[in-house]
Amino acid sequence: xxxxxxxxxxxxxxxxxxxxxxxxxxxxxxxxxxxxxxxxxxxxxxxxxxxxxxxxxxxxxxxxxxxxxxxxxxxxxxxxxxxxxxxxxxxxxxxxxxxxxxxxxxxxxxxxxxxxxxxxxxxxxxxxxxxxxxxxxxxxxxxxxxxxxxxxxxxxxxxxxxxxxxxxxxxxxxxxxxx
Numbered sequence: 001x002x003x004x005x006x007x008x009x010x011x012x013x014x015x016x017x018x019x020x021x022x023x024x025x026x027x028x029x030x031x032x033x034x035x036x037x038x039x040x041x042x043x044x045x046x047x048x049x050x051x052x053x054x055x056x057x058x059x060x061x062x063x064x065x066x067x068x069x070x071x072x073x074x075x076x077x078x079x080x081x082x083x084x085x086x087x088x089x090x091x092x093x094x095x096x097x098x099x100x101x102x103x104x105x106x107x108x109x110x111x112x113x114x115x116x117x118x119x120x121x122x123x124x125x126x127x128x129x130x131x132x133x134x135x136x137x138x139x140x141x142x143x144x145x146x147x148x149x150x151x152x153x154x155x156x157x158x159x160x161x162x163x164x165x166x167x168x169x170x171x172x173x174x175x176x177x178x179x
Contacts, residue, residue, distance in 0.1 A: 009035045054109075061105045068105075071098050093137065119157040125149045127158075 015029040019094065079091045128149055139145060 009033055010038050022139075040157050061109050064105055065102065068098050068102055075093070118159050119161075121155055122158050123157055124154040124158075 010033070012032045012034045014031060015027055017025055018028050019025040075091045075094050075098070079088060082088060082091070128147060132145060132147060136145075
């Protein structure tokens, strides 16, 4: 079998010495190529791991979506009874954050199903503006936040859901596909 340069195979070797009274002793070896079997075992383990992740993701999604639904219903109920524009604006921000959390949960579920990056043309200035808007409510008095971006659009292909998430760099999937 020509393996070619850099190819590796896994072999299982069994041997024994055979001794016969009327012949010199000799070594009998049975060599079996088990590369495919090992690859199939690796795939099976990976498949089982993904299935477990899927079950865990579904459980987490259910447990988090339940309070998110309550938040949605409560904010909608309050919004129907309140006329104060400032309160209504804050309720809308709560709804926006609830929708973002729901999208993250949906992404968690699709991540366990090998979700592909769905990149779309995006102006990064809009992403920065949304991020600033989300943190504005948490800014302490006296703390200035300055936005310094290009005058023209800064276009890249990104997955909009992923670009909004803050991810641990070790588990990070590529967000920007090309510049």
